[in-house]
Each structure stands twice: as C-alpha cells, then as structure tokens.
Amino acid sequence: MSPRTPLLVANWKMYKTVAESRVWAERFREAALREGLGQGRELVVAPTAPSLWVVATALDGTGVGVAAQNLDLGVEGALTGAVSGYLLRQAGAEWVVLGHSERRQHFGESDQLVAEKVLAAVEAGLEPIVCIGETEEEHRAGKTQERLLQQLSPVVAAAGPERWPGLVIAYEPVWAIGSGRTPTPEVIDEIAGSLRSWLGQQLPGVGAATRILYGGSVNEQNLASFWSLEHIDGALVGGASLDVERFVTMAKTPLGAKEERR
Ligand code: PGA
Numbered sequence: 713m714s715p716r717t718p719l720l721v722a723n724w725k726m727y728k729t730v731a732e733s734r735v736w737a738e739r740f741r742e743a744a745l746r747e748g749l750g751q752g753r754e755l756v757v758a759p760t761a762p763s764l765w766v767v768a769t770a771l772d773g774t775g776v777g778v779a780a781q782n783l784d785l786g787v788e789g790a791l792t793g794a795v796s797g798y799l800l801r802q803a804g805a806e807w808v809v810l811g812h813s814e815r816r817q818h819f820g821e822s823d824q825l826v827a828e829k830v831l832a833a834v835e836a837g838l839e840p841i842v843c844i845g846e847t848e849e850e851h852r853a854g855k856t857q858e859r860l861l862q863q864l865s866p867v868v869a870a871a872g873p874e875r876w877p878g879l880v881i882a883y884e885p886v887w888a889i890g891s892g893r894t895p896t897p898e899v900i901d902e903i904a905g906s907l908r909s910w911l912g913q914q915l916p917g918v919g920a921a922t923r924i925l926y927g928g929s930v931n932e933q934n935l936a937s938f939w940s941l942e943h944i945d946g947a948l949v950g951g952a953s954l955d956v957e958r959f960v961t962m963a964k965t966p967l968g969a970k971e972e973r974r
Pocket residue numbers: 723884888889890891927928929930948949950951952
C-alpha cells in the first residue's frame with residue numbers, strides 16, 4: 713500500500729452512551745464484514761473513553777481501528793481523573809485524536825501542550841491524529857497559514873524526524889466544524905499542499921509521506937469532493953458519523969482520483 717493510505721475517521725465527541733456505542737459498533741462490524749469495508753482505505757472510530765473497550769471488542773477482527781479523543785500526560789500515578797495513553801492502549805485504542813479545537817477552546821490546551829501530548833502518544837504506542845485549524849476571525853484576517861504553522865511548529869520540534877513517521881495531521885477550520893460550511897475543495901487542497909511543502913522543509917522526507925485529513929462539516933454528500941484532492945488523504949467526520957448508516961455510506965464512497973493514483 714502507498715504510505716498515504718486513505719483514512720476516514722469518525723469522531724463522536726461527547727456523544728453516545730456505552731450501550732449506544734456498542735449498537736453502532738456491532739452494526740458497523742456487520743457492514744464491514746458483509747461489504748468488505750476498509751478495502752484500500754483505513755477506517756477509524758473515536759468513541760468516548762468509557763466506550764473504548766466495548767467498541768474495540770465489537771470491531772475486533774474487522775480491521776477497523778479505534779481512537780481515543782484525548783490523553784493526559786504521564787503513564788500512571790497519583791493523578792486523579794487523568795487517563796494516560798498507556799491506559800487508553802489497554803482499553804483498546806490504537807490511535808488518539810489530539811489538539812482538537814474543542815480541546816483547545818474549552819480545556820485551554822496550548823500548542824505546546826498538544827506537542828507534549830503527541831510525544832506521550834508516540835511513547836504509549838498510539839498513532840496521533842493532530843488537529844490544527846484557524847478560527848473564523850483568523851480566517852477573515854488572512855492569518856490561516858500563520859496560525860496553522862504556529863500550531864504545527866511545536867509538534868515538529870518535539871517529534872523530530874524519528875518520531876514523526878505515522879503522525880497524521882487533520883486540518884479542521886474551527887468555523888467549519890458543525891456549521892455546515894466548508895472552504896472550497898480548491899482552497900483546502902492549496903492549504904494542505906502548502907502544509908506539505910512546509911513539512912518537507914522542516915523534516916526532509918516527511919512532507920510527501922504525511923497523511924493530511926480535512927475535517928469540518930464532512931458528510932456523505934461532500935466526502936467525494938475531498939477524496940479527489942491531491943493533498944488530502946482522508947477526512948475526520950464529527951456529526952455525520954454518529955449515524956451508523958451514514959458512516960457506512962461514507963466508508964463506501966469511491967475514492968475517485970485517489971484510486972487511480974494508487
Ligand atoms: P463536524 O465535526 O463533522 O461535526 O463538523 C468535525 C470534527 O470536529 O472533528
């Protein structure tokens with residue numbers, strides 16, 4: 713497989729009880745086995761932490777991966793309320809979404825803390841999906857690129873060339889999340905392309921190999937337009953992933969030009 717295997721990630725945020733998560737995962741399991749979902753692409757589901765184990769168990773043997781939505785620094789210790797990458801791995805996670813704008817906005821996560829979490833994830837054997845994105849204000853002020861590089865720079869510095877491989881970037885404009893609005897595919901591709909060349913300058917060799925996802929109001933109608941982009945390798949889907957039928961539809965969406973390039 714090419715090093716940039718197409719990747720589709722469901723981010724459930726703080727939705728679904730454990731019972732609801734199990735039902736979703738069992739239905740998705742049936743569809744995955746029946747329809748061969750996941751062929752030529754990777755599929756990952758990010759439930760809430762209490763549902764990780766049941767979702768990982770239900771999806772076992774399907775090839776569908778499971779992601780946590782956050783981790784706390786450390787391994788184990790007297791840190792009441794914290795959940796480390798190590799513990800997430802034990803609960804069945806193989807991936808972790810880090811630096812989501814909701815974590816930055818509501819939990820005060822700084823660019824530096826996100827970089828530290830990326831290192832902790834790699835040390836715990838989790839594959840990080842690092843979210844970056846500009847606010848509407850930054851977008852209007854023409855500061856998108858500046859903000860994205862500000863968010864990525866500490867991650868690049870912390871990971872270095874040794875720990876970077878496997879790391880996935882998710883470009884999610886804050887103003888596109890849950891709003892029904894997205895930048896045009898051309899703009900998304902241009903941004904991802906410039907991130908890619910910047911990464912190549914910072915860490916020679918990694919630019920062309922790094923997977924960059926788009927996230928923000930992705931659904932079964934618009935997904936195909938993102939699959940066709942040269943620099944976008946997949947999508948991070950929030951609201952539209954909560955309904956299992958919708959996510960099955962997205963998991964089946966033809967890869968278009970991406971298929972031909974492989
Ligand atoms: P959305 O969320 O698809 O509901 O816009 C995406 C995300 O926050 O990852």
